Amino acid sequence: MLPTGREQLLTDLRPARAVRTDSIVDLVGNTPLVRLHHIERDAPGVEIWAKCEFCNPAGSVKDRAALRIVRDALERGLLRPGVRLIDSTSGNTGIAYAMVGAALGVPVTLVMPENVSAPRKQVTTAYGVEIVYSSPMEGSDGAIRLAHELVEREPDRWHYADQYKNPNNPLAHYHTTAPEIWQQTGGRVTHFVTGIGTSGTVVGTSRRLHELDPAIRCIAIQPDDAMHGLEGMKHLPSSIVPAIYDPSVLDDTIWMPTDEGWDMAERLAKEEGLFVGHSSGGNVAGALRVAKQLSAEGRRGVVVTILCDRGDRYFVPLRWEKRYLW
């Protein structure tokens, strides 16, 4: 008898990372899954695992979406000579576009709020991209509006990748992140918990995991307030809701306080040796809430979440030396 799709996925286990490759973009995805032994002690009987997305070549989960978006545009002939790829970004997608663009020979222009961290500006600039700054008072929605304006003004100059609307963003996770989680847990995953930025990760991954096993619970995380400090996460009630956001694939939403996410980011560094960004802290804090609930009900579970990027992406170098208090 032929194996079913979900059985086939389990036998298709590949080594986590290529040891030799033709191009840097071949290193996108296939990230390791790490068990959070110290954190999960708070929820006896439940396992907590995290995808190390900081292992992607440009350092964040956004490499997956950026690669699929750029490849799709190239295949459809949308990036003819003289046309630049443009998108609005709060940072990580910009760095990912910058890496993919450099590797595949695509000129890139990024629209970012002026208050993105200095390392993000420096890293994107190092890859040779053009940056246009939007108002620091208007956040990522201000960057979205400015990108729209630029494209409307000179439509022939740009290919507007629009990560908030581009189906290739969730599709990247549908085709890579979800099958990897399925393989790496041997099909044992019971809960998937992660934050909403563009919503690409949670929507694409949840859609596929539900197809593989409808019993898997998929839970999104949003900041609990419009004025929050979980950089990279979006508070949808006060934001432009991304067109790719599809709540029908989500079983629940956790509203995360900034302090809980920040405290968890510190704990991950000290207890697990994982120095990750605040959004990763928020993700693990959400995963721990789910795990504690299961544990309190006397249930077992395998909870999987996402470590979006490393903590050093948020250093402000000179100021750090002045004992920067977050």
Place this chain on the structure above:
Amino acid sequence: MPNVRIPTPLRKYTQGREEVTIAGQTVGSVLDGLEQSYPGIKERICDEAGKVRRFVNVFVGEDDIRFLDNLATAVKDSDEISIVPAIAGG
């Protein structure tokens, strides 16, 4: 009077205004004045102990008040105070 730049998530308190002018000699007194004019706004910027929340950045001109005198930082009428939140996703 110093000009205060209000970020998008706090404009629901200021009837949508992006900038307001508030009297005060220090950042702290300007924030107190802001609360008097727009009740409820200060607790979004400061915690229960009255300190600026760790994820909110307050600038006088180009300088983060953490590297000046925090809430005791003196301000002149010509100064511009910016309240800058973290950046949302993508």
